[in-house]
Amino acid sequence: MTGGDVPFCEIYDRFHRQVYAYCRRRARRDVVEDVFAETFLIAWRKMEEIPPGDQTLPWLYGVAYRVLTHQWRSAFRHQRLTEKLSLLGVTPVDLPEDMMIAGHEQRQLLTALSALRPTDQEILRLTAWEELSQAEIASTLGITVGAVRQRLYAARKKLATEYNRLERRRTDFPAAQKGGAW
């Protein structure tokens, strides 16, 4: 049985909240709805490819991830859309509304996160925010479980290293905290 045997509305009902949350965590609010809608549009068009059961949500996350990172662009809208997509960074440091409510440590952590390779960032986010298992992350990103384990192991180390590096820099150059020239 594949997802194609389950009515689309049931898949939507069951997972739209998680997928919307996934999009909100990664995209600016003014484009979240576009990404969300395109994700389910693709899901609808690929109904017969949707895996059943526990694999459905990771599959939807995978679609949303690709929508976020491989936006198709139309011709006439190029300039406007490019500007729009430039706001679509997968790094959450680009989310000002969230930055404002987050504390210093969280902001610095997100900055450190943005220094990692995009796939490693996503592995960490899927672990911490979507709370996916390594097998589910592998399914989402289309890589092996072994690769996820290996990369998660290395990415956690690098995240801490990068955070500590930023912290040292902040301490060494206090003027940088104020945004002043030095």
Next chain:
Amino acid sequence: MITEEQAMRLLVEANPVPDMSTLDPSGDLLTTHLADPNKRSSEMTQLKSRQTDNPPGPRRRRLIWVAAAVLAIVVAGVVLTQTGDEAPVADTPSPVETATAFIEAYRGSFDVDEAFSYLGVAPVAAGLDTSGAADHHLLARFREATGTKLVDLQCEETNFASESTVVSCTYMTHDFFSDEMGLGPYGPTVDEFTVADGKIVSVAEGVGDVVDFSDPGGFSKQILEPFAAWMGENHPQDLDVMYDPYPNGWNITEESIPLWGQRLREYVADQAGPLGVFESARGLIVFRDGSQLKAVDPDDPSSVNTIDLPREIVATELMVAGWSADGSKLALTDEDRGLYVVDRTGSAVQVAPDLGGCCAFVTHAWLSPDGTKGLDATNNEIVIFDLDGGAVTQRVELDQQLRWWPVWAPDGAQVAFQGEGEALGIVDLVTGTSRELIGPGRFVGIRQIAWSPDGSQLLVVALHDPLPFDPDLNPLVNPRQGALYLVDIDDGETRQIAEGYYVTAAWSPDSTRIAAIDYHPDGRDLVVMNADGTGLRVLAEKAGGLFTGVAWHPVPGP
């Protein structure tokens, strides 16, 4: 200083949306989205109807309760995490996973830095050999340039001790583009790794590897020796750079690596035939499907040949945009990366780095029929540039704004363009004069124009309904019904030949048939039809990847 566990806990706390209960509880976001006329499309409307035709019933209410319960558990989990419980800790990779990751990086993706991150000691101390190259990075670049591909990698523990584990990895490789010549893979090669505390501390490369230079089915007899002989015959001036000594010693240097890649590409192309890597595309309809070009026989859709895209453009969104008249050069277009040409050796060259935005889903014929020039455009100017070096060779100023990119005529002496009001015009490049072929207002939403190879007609891919100024032509999210039209080059007489959700089309070399891609609401089809629109047949359905450009190879098959 924070630990990995503390960093992960901070990441959990930095979740921008920790509580999903604040999100659109009615689940009507899609409906709201669709209410925006700028985002509405026929397909989305159908999607909406699928959603809203399923009003909340007992099952949905039950799901909401279940979702609420799950949410409560998630929130409780977050609270527990924030109150001091450890975030989930990743398992240390197994020795087999570590060794596998090393080989995949070192010999597969040629990412030496990633590979070395799996080492617990310096590369030299681990026993890694650079095989005569100055360093590992150089060796990796040589392997990449000479078409090394890792296949059938398998690792297993062969000896386990309390302090360390020995992992044996067996793999085959394609070398010198052997896969593209239908040869290889070669091997097996067996590498042994000693892994301690999650890190590789020792590498024994090529353990048990036996190279038989006399084996007629081996790498030496099949490629190494013939290539060296070909080099001696065709490029003797390069031998000193590439070999040390010729013919068995390889010189791996900054200077020699690109030359190795270039000469091997030429050798592979020569082995294939006059059209090189495009031999398998002769007379066929070519489109991109993921990392490959596919060439389908219009008369036998079950016959499909594949051509690997050059490595440098595999990860791009380039789509096919036409051939040179001799079939030796393939034009590709990407709105971000500009214009590329893949030649008969399979090498890709970028010829125009900045288009200023355009062309997604439109495969306008920007490559001149003789394969030496490209078409570019500004607001009111047609620009012709030399592919070799990019120098502008001609500018033709128009008395109106260009709406879309111009296309070459098959004689190379004329260009068709779209002007204001979607009028169609023809420019004579010899005289620099232009004439109107179709006046403003006849067409709405033109996606593409394509000149027939016999020079007598323009094929127009257009929509039925007017588009707003800021249309979303992305058919993936906004398929629109339209039609294919033929316009007579001499008198502008226009007739519709087919209806559908067409986004791009290409002529057969003899101008008797048309291939087109149809993004209808139920899927994506590559179709072929007679030039009068009759005899439509589907050649491929729902192909993956960039199923957005199509080009018919101009040289007939054998």
